[in-house]
Amino acid sequence: DNVGSLILMNGNFSTRRRHNVAQFYAGIEANPATNTNTTSVAPISNNYESLLFEIEIDLKEQINCILADISYLSQFYDEEEVLFDLGAVFEIESVSYNTTDKYSTCKMKASATGVEVAKEYVTFRKNEMKNADSVILFVDLLYDMGEYNKSQKYFENLIITRPDDAQVYLGIGRAHHVKSEYAAALTNHQKAYDLSDKSDYLLVAKVLQCMGNVHRFNGSFLANVQYQKNVRG
Template identity: 40%
Template sequence: MGVFNERAALASSITHSIELVDKQSAIFALYNTNKQKSTRNLSRESGSFIFLQLVKQVLHKMSSSEEATKTSKREMLDTCRLYYRGNKKAMEDIDKFELEYTSDQAIKWYTENSFIYRLINKALRTEDINALYTYRFYIVDLCTCLAEQSKELYDSASNMHVYRGVRMPQKEIERLRESVGHLISVNAYFSTSRQLNVSEAYAGIGSTNISSDLGSVVFDIEVVLEEYLTTIVADVRHLSRFRDEDEVLFDIGTVFKIQSMKYNEQQNYWQCRIITTDEGRAIAKEYIDLKQIELNGSNDIESTFGDLLFEMGEWLKSRTYFQNVAERRPNDPYILFGIGRSHYNFCESDQAMSYFRTAYDLCMKDNDKRLTLAATICRYMCRVHEDC
């Protein structure tokens, strides 16, 4: 960490070291195109991959009005204050955020204030539906700002290389080795650097304090900046406290293809070469199109997202999510069916039947007589009597 003569310099160094550890930790979602031939029957990991492709669309939908944005901001600040109670510095930052924040400053606040990026990236990595719903207003702002900043890189019209250094469990490294030629997405905003030496430091190359359970990995990332691609990536160096790191930030759900995984014998680290790709969009579209057929032609991204969570085996998260949606759509039979279905999977028969009956009645009262959904609900009601 270094030797310091001033307390302020020491505090700054400690803060930077904490942020370094937090930024270099990452959880990956892999999509094996050989094993996952179709999105009809998803594995847990393939579901997580598609989760990252859809989550932005859903959060945008949930923050589509000025009133919804105000409510979301208030909920987020209340949650942050509860989490950081007793932390004077964080509480001061939260108060400042409440007074001074504007939507166009989202990147600046993300790179300068740890109270935001830690909570949001934690929520993304754990797929915490409640937390993501709470932070939705800021996530939408940050995604929007990154998209705007991204245009500047695309205008440069030349591809670039950036780097990311991490310390990873050996079993995760083995997963990467087995996934060469397949797709990878990161469950967070993905911080990288134009400087290889910065990423080598993050990976702990040359350090003698790395556990034998961990290995050093440097991602060598080729960023393809062609007009037809939709990768959102922004140069945020001018907004960062640590400008010498030359930070480049990727949006949530950015997809890469793993090109190679080679071990550097001299410096004892793995070099993983990856390249940006649009293939993730095609996979998400296939899933959305499939759900549209199941939903009788409805292009309802909110229902699709809840179904995805359910199909991943995340029944509680699916129920929590549908309950949040129900606050805005209390008389939507599919949303109520989604809540009841999760109760059924937990063998909570009374709660399941209550939601199923209400959803069925709403189907039959609908002018369009949602008969397909009504039939599905009837099948589930029969299952309740048989199984619970």
């Protein structure tokens, strides 16, 4: 289902040219499911499986993808390390499973599509900022970047100065949701709904949708359907 989807790296991404070295770092050779446990890597837990990423990139075409061969800087030159810069975008081409050694391989290629997506996102954010609260947008950006704990902490600090702001509680609820803390998420979403200006249809719809999503992920499908109906009016 993920074939054709994009993966955006939110940090520097270290890779290896040598396939066997990449397998070593993925714990594949040390996987107790294999018969080749000859490395010093700790065995993979039975609760986890290894995933190997294979990346294809055409340096003549992908001018927006920044990477460097840093093997000459490494103490382990023969690992042939290649470092991708922040913001590298890849498109998933295929995902396969090795039944013998019990690991998955995700084949990806560098994509310029991410640049267009980023431009659209920036445009979207600019339009939002025209009439929006800059503080809320800043903390929402932390959330969008995957900094869930930071966004939650920031919103919780805002309660001191903005105790009646529905968007503050909505932000806290979203952070709890993504961490699977569903009860806390619903408590804060309900607080956001109670405080929201019911004439602000966009905000009310956003709160109701978030509440419905919490119920959906928590297995309460009927409650989710009801909230989604309320969103549609």
